[in-house]
Amino acid sequence: MSQSSSTSSRLRLLVLSNGHGEDIIAVRILQAFQEQANPPEIFALPLVGEGHAYQNLGIPLIGSVRTMPSGGFIYMDNRQLMRDVRGGLVQLTLSQIQAMRRWVSSQKKSGKPAGILAVGDIVPLLFAYFSGANYAFVGTAKSEYYVQDETGLLPRKSKSARWENFSGSIYHPWERWLMSRRRCQAVFPRDALTTQILKQWPIPAVDVGNPMMDGLAPSFGMQRFYTVDTQQKELARPLVVTLLPGSRPPEAYNNWQVILEVVSALLASFQERDAVGHTSGSVVFLAAIAPSLDTSQLTSSLQVQGWRPHTESPISLPDANTLIFKQRNAYLLISQQAYNDCLHLGDVAIAMAGTATEQFVGLGKPAIAIPGQGPQYNYAFAEAQSRLLGESLILIEQPAQAAKVMRSLLQNPDSLQVIAENGLRRMGQPGAARRIADCLAERLVLKSKK
Incomplete structure (x- = not known):
């Protein structure tokens, strides 16, 4: 295959994330992608904040970005949600959905294979589903450890807390439905326990670790304090x-x-x-x-x-x-x-x-x-x-x-x-970002080229 043909068939990858921490995790995965022999062409749409982590890496943004009054913590306080709504959250979300769909449509019209990587919670996952493209999901917000450990359910004081796990998982049925769709090529939970639970359903969950532990190497050798004495x-x-x-x-x-x-x-x-x-x-x-x-x-x-x-x-x-x-x-x-x-x-x-x-x-x-x-x-x-x-x-x-x-x-x-x-x-162990990129190269990239 000629170089021009190879270039035209490269995957175009759009990354969706909804928070500063999620942006950082996404960027770690993208850096691992960029080290591959034939990396995808990468674009980003940060749903919360202005996406500085992407811009610092030279990744183009495809739609409107804005910092909301809550700073992205609307899920903790209904008052924060109302502040964001008054600050233009609904209009921003609609414009972002339109930008994503225009981007996917333009890739299809040009015959270029395209995929979506959603990083965060149900919001980018919903975006990915509505995109019409193949997608993968890195679940950063939820873990089974919030409700149980390896020995069973955790004791909780509040009766309402039982609803967190009412369907047998911290991920609710509607979230699992989004993760089990045919276009969802891979799901990367935070930890092995969450992966194990999700595998009870037809969800392509893969345990590769947590990218949050990547990029933490110290400036000194780990043997710093370990000598004969x-x-x-x-x-x-x-x-x-x-x-x-x-x-x-x-x-x-x-x-x-x-x-x-x-x-x-x-x-x-x-x-x-x-x-x-x-x-x-x-x-x-x-x-x-x-x-x-x-x-x-x-x-x-x-x-x-x-x-x-x-x-x-x-x-x-x-x-x-x-x-x-x-x-x-x-x-x-x-x-x-x-x-x-x-x-x-x-x-x-x-x-x-x-x-x-x-x-x-x-x-x-x-x-x-x-x-x-x-x-x-x-x-x-x-x-x-x-x-x-x-x-x-x-x-x-x-x-x-x-x-x-x-x-x-x-x-x-x-x-x-x-x-x-x-x-x-x-x-988990470090190296998850590279393992996610390698897995997506096999699943999302190859699937999008078919």
């Missing part, structure tokens, strides 16, 4: 606590205030005692801060609580702009460019975030969470996340409770081992 070095090094306030302002700034209350409670607990088995007695707090946040709003709160700027740190981060603070024998580092290292170096996290908390737990580590005021990390979200992550996420109600939980965790090696295995099982 490992045990002595492990005891001598400081306890490292990762701080995850979330990425969305102004909520992240409010979360930061709560996290600093937890930090103060921990310092008071460790002040007169060895820091939970680490003979150095020192503690390092690593704050993984999104580049979109203003660090001056964070540092002003620190100095009020007695933290002072410092020039030296017991931990080296690949971020020349790391801000270092010290209070007695404790250090607090703020970094906006060393996210992966902040996750890998932490022994435990104080977490008020969505994706970041799940990624930390997926590395086999425990996280302590405290609900905020939202709109994202409120009590409902944190409680649901604690079901999703099981024993790896310990939910507390007051900052003062963190010290007791921390000490109990880190003095119990058996519990830490269970938590490590649980996190890896629920979040």
